[in-house]
Amino acid sequence: MPAEIISGTDVARTLRAELKAQVARLPEGQVPGLATVLVGDDPASRAYVGMKNRAAVEVGIHSRQIDLPEDVSHDELLGVVEGLNADPGIHGILVQLPLPRHVDETAILEAILPEKDVDGFHPVNVGRLAVGATDVLAPCTPRGIVELLLRAGHDPAGKHVVIVGRSNIVGRPMASLLLRRGKGGDATVTIAHSRTPDLGAVTRLADILIVAVGRPGTVTADMVRPGAVVVDVGVNRVEDASTERGYRLVGDVDFDGVREVAGAITPVPGGVGPMTIATLLSNTVQAAESIRQESGAGTASAADPASGAGTDPA
Template structure:
């Protein structure tokens, strides 16, 4: 984690500002890597179907990869692609000497088993950090690729110098992609870290009582504007992982983007809060870029 940034006063945890800082750092390291090796880090993204949100995410990942000096390409499949064909393409990319990182954009069509796809990606190229080997190494503290969203959250907390040591962090959501990994990372010794962590989920009783105890509240429940002001204590830091499109006839697009937190209601109570859009999503891309650069270094540079 970097600790040489002097942020402005905490309030809005601006993912755009933090991401730009980290991307400048990544670009410098990528340029040095290319100077030493004669090659650029290379990320390949696989997109199945034409889900609007996935299209947006993938375009951003490709654009940002090129911005920091990576090679990046997109492999497209129709949503009718067979599981066998998709797995075959992953095998091909695993075997490629040129490719450093492989990312399969989720969600996938119902006829394709996501776990099977995740497990097919080589752990050496698992820049999303979803493979069981990556998660297992993270659990016991070995060097590995961290899941991109938790990685991005940790960097956001570090950028804004959010005090975590001895704080009570409540995580809402227990997925292997966000909730469980971020709970482990924040409980671990380090900075950010050394939190006392409580994980809540759909079966948690008296949820509001627990969330009001949080110094840091990380919300990844997948429900638009679920967290309201009465669930948050005064001065808490709130990290909103969710992103949803909801209908809004006053917008030209016909929708607006919101998170899992009712921002306008919760923000006035917070010591710091990440907005949606402009928060965790941008930092997830930072995590992905950092993992891709690290993958390229591990595969190319002598240890």
């Protein structure tokens, strides 16, 4: 029997609706603010930032996009980040990557206040997540995957999760989230990468297999244990003359083959991608709530424990 298709599009829509209801309950002075900083005019980066801003506005988050020229100086960009750090109306700061080569990307990301770091890339947040903190801003893609698994009825607790890929954006924080104690965690985790010999022997051990490599066809049907849950993070363009754009998007998993073996599988597009954006909004609501509480102004809670949205899912 072909696998259940786990629709990230549907789950993300539900999550956004919950966030919209939460934000709508807040007094005007407490509405979360998200600032996105775009340097240069790369079409893909512009498209990503545009999607994030539209999604933010849709749920009622105040969204501010700051466009800077490709030749902006490092100090000027740093000044913009520092201005946003000091702005009480901004609770989340996202600097779209990659940055031009003349800018010290690490220094810029480290300049963002950890409590406004809605991408979860600041070393303070990375470190706190690595030591198991649950009240931390975690990177959006892996956090979105945990939420997707939970809401689709595939709780990772007690499962053997194999992650293929060890990047700082996906693989490593994914492992940290799944290893935490409590909701969304408590998994047994294995990480594989390009130096793993006999990848199939490792992936076949997985109850839940998460693939974040960036190469189409990395995981084929023979590499999946029958009944396993497969999460495909990859987004790859492959030529397709039959489409208007001349290409189509595929994941890292051979979808048609693997869906005949797996118990459940996420599609590309429509799987992990929409969850990443919804989680950015969730992180922004969480950041606003934490900042408000720290400043002693906390009254109405932005996080609704019953919905799970706006709080860390794990």
